[in-house]
Amino acid sequence: MREKTILLYGDSNTHGTKPMSGFGESERFTPNERWTGILQKKLNQYHIIEEGLSGRTTVHNDPIDGKHKNGLTYLRPCLESHNPIDIVVLMLGTNDLKTRFSVMAVDIAYSNDRLIAEIKSCYVGSQQKCPQIILLCPPPINEVKGNLGDIFAGGEEKSKLLSHYYRKVASKHNLTFLDIGSVVTVSHIDGIHYDQDQHIKLAQAIQNLIESL
Structure with missing residues (x-):
């Protein structure tokens, strides 16, 4: 029997970026520390693909970061390169809160x-079955002054509405859903990323979701 594959598609909190004490000081938790790696150990019967990119938005070209x-734009190539995929875990939206994008919570x-819709369209007329999709809502952020909070000015209130x-x-799409804010909190260091103990909590929550499918 084919090993089942889970694609984790997200931003820096899927990448495993550590809370940043200063602008541009980016470090990554090890595979044994970040929630994606912990999840792989818990679900060793699955092949887990960690597709987290720092700064990734939902649908926006970033005028500064690129x-x-x-x-x-990368979603379809990602799906096609990793097919067959059984489950897609989607967690994006935090970077859309940056002031430069000027979008509301409903837009995100x-x-x-x-x-x-893009995921579903990839499998129309295909011999491959569309993966099950798990939608995760990022937790509310904190605007930590003098750090990343300056880039996310005004984002904290919007994040509470997500x-x-x-x-x-x-x-609408009859998807499995989890509000991550009910499981983890962002770090007091930068108000965006998760401390290592929160990665453990998140991995457990995602494991429970997947095992319940």
């Missing part, structure tokens, strides 16, 4: 709707 940060949720709209998108 157009390659657009999660939509419907950008995820666009990503989900779960409401993400839940509507998940319901």
Whole structure:
């Protein structure tokens, strides 16, 4: 029997970026520390693909960090290169909160709707079955002054509204949904990324979701 494959598609919190004490000081947790690697150990009957890119948005070309940060443009090539895929775990939206994008919480949720539609369209007329999709809503951020909070000015209040709209998108597509804010909290260091103990909690929550499918 073929080993089942799970694609984890996200941003720096899927990449495993450590909380940043200073702008541009990016470090990554080891495979045994980040939630994606912990999940692989817990679900050793699956092949897990860690597809996390720092700064990745839902559908936006970043005018500063580059157009390659657009999660939509890379999604189809990613799916095709890793097929067959059984489950896609989608967690994007935090970087859309950056002030430079000037989008509302509802826009971020419907950008995820666009990503989900793209996933489904990849399998129309294909011999490959469309993967099951798990939609994760990122937790609320904290605008830590003098750090990443300056880039995300105004994003904290918007981030608190995401779960409401993400839940509507998940319901529309009949997807498995989890509000990550009910499981983890962001680090007090930068207000965006997760401390290592939160990675453990997140891995357990995702394991429970997958095993319940």
